[in-house]
Amino acid sequence: MVNPVVILELMERIATIPGGSTVTVPLGTGDPAEAAHTVAAWCERTGNEFVHVLDGAVTVRRGRAADPLAAVEPERQPGTRLWMYTNFDCNLACDYCCARSSPQTARRALGIDRIRRLAAEAVDSGVSELILTGGEPFLLPDLDELVAVCTDALPTTLLTNGMLFRGHRLERLRRMDRDRLTLQISLDSAIPEGHDSHRGKGSWEKAVAGIRIAQDEGFRVKVAATLPAAQSHELAPFHEFLDTLGIDPDDQVIRALAHRGNADAGIELTVESLIPEVTVTAEGVYWHPIGADDTDQMITAEIFPLAAAIDEVRRRFADQRSRADAASQWFPCA
The missing domain is CATH 3.30.110 (Translation Initiation Factor IF3)
Known part of the structure; x- marks a missing residue:
């Protein structure tokens, strides 16, 4: 009492x-x-x-x-988008990968059964977009099935390095829904040196070829760049280069290097400084995709029910903002 x-x-x-x-x-x-x-x-x-x-x-x-979440734009509200790490293994070993992916990384696949349930529960939970990432999703032999499960439920974005569009993987790409799927391809520079220095020699040329293949196949293509501070001078020429590739300005995504995963430099991003983007891996639910391989951003190991995980992220975010407001009280001096 x-x-x-x-x-x-x-x-x-x-x-x-x-x-x-x-x-x-x-x-x-x-x-x-x-x-x-x-x-x-x-x-x-x-x-x-x-x-x-x-x-x-x-x-x-x-x-x-007032509602502590009311000031957050509707499209950035926690639970509006659902991120899913399909896998963690990759054909590249980028030196700033936030997920610590490489050819030697364990797959840790989420799997089609869980992705099917997540997609279904996402609809009921008010999610408006699904985002599939990795690792490199095109390493998965059933990727076209995973994507179909998602696009049948909601508009979907698939993140890829764009380097594997050939042979049976190109056939998988061709089976994907062009109306409901956007491909987001990683490209860090308008010239090979800026990209290859972090992702490996020859990777720029293959990524640019992948962008063109995806466009020729009729997909909407977004391009996402990770720019360390030392490459900030490349921003204008990079946008100009993407214009020549026919990438819509709204589909040109520029993000700063984050000090997470393999990166030994970059901006510090914590739960306190990030608006959450609910993220699911084989291990559980995380605050944000940038920290989905870090225990400090893990919310719960219980993936299901998805609505409960989303509610918990929203509750923690609202509580975090309320505490910040409480710490900044009005103190009159006149």
Whole structure:
């Protein structure tokens, strides 16, 4: 049972602060979980907002804050897009791969049964787009089946290095739905040197050829570049080069090098600094695809039900934003 003094002190102190500000009161002895329940019930009756119980104290906001997710653009709301790591092995060993993929990496395939269930549950959970990534998905012998399961459910984007469009893999590509599938091909530079220095000699030429093959096959093609700071001067000529390839400006994706996975430099991206993009691997559900091989971004090992995993990501993100708001209170000096 919570000490009645705690409620009395909350009543007294909350009356002295502006709306939207928070007050923190020590709990003293007692069960923190029971105290949280009691204070939350008091807040519900009085029109205030329970923030959290942390380190032996309870924090309450005067009045009710707006939805902490309301400021996030609709297309960036957690759970709008669902990322799936089809596998982790790759034909390349890029020196900044966030997933630590290479020809020696274990496959760790998600598999068609789980992808089929994820696609179905994604529809029921309000997901609007599925994104398949790796590793290199075109190493999978059943990729066309995996893609069909996804495109039957929702518009889908498939990330690839574009280097394997030949033989039986080209035949798999040709069986994919051109109306519901977008191919996102990795290309880091307008010239071979900037790309090959990170992805391997000759990879630029093969990636450009892959872009042209995908276009000739009738697919919408996006191109995504990872640019280390040292290559930032290439941005304008890179866009000009993509224009010559017929890549729509809206389909030219530029991202900074992240200090994750194999990268020994780049910007630091944490759960606190990232708007989450719900990501599923064979191991579980992660905060963001950039950290899907890192334990600090793992949400749960329970993939199903998908709706519960999405709700947990949204809850943690809302709580994170609420704590940030609570830490930045109004402090009048005049």
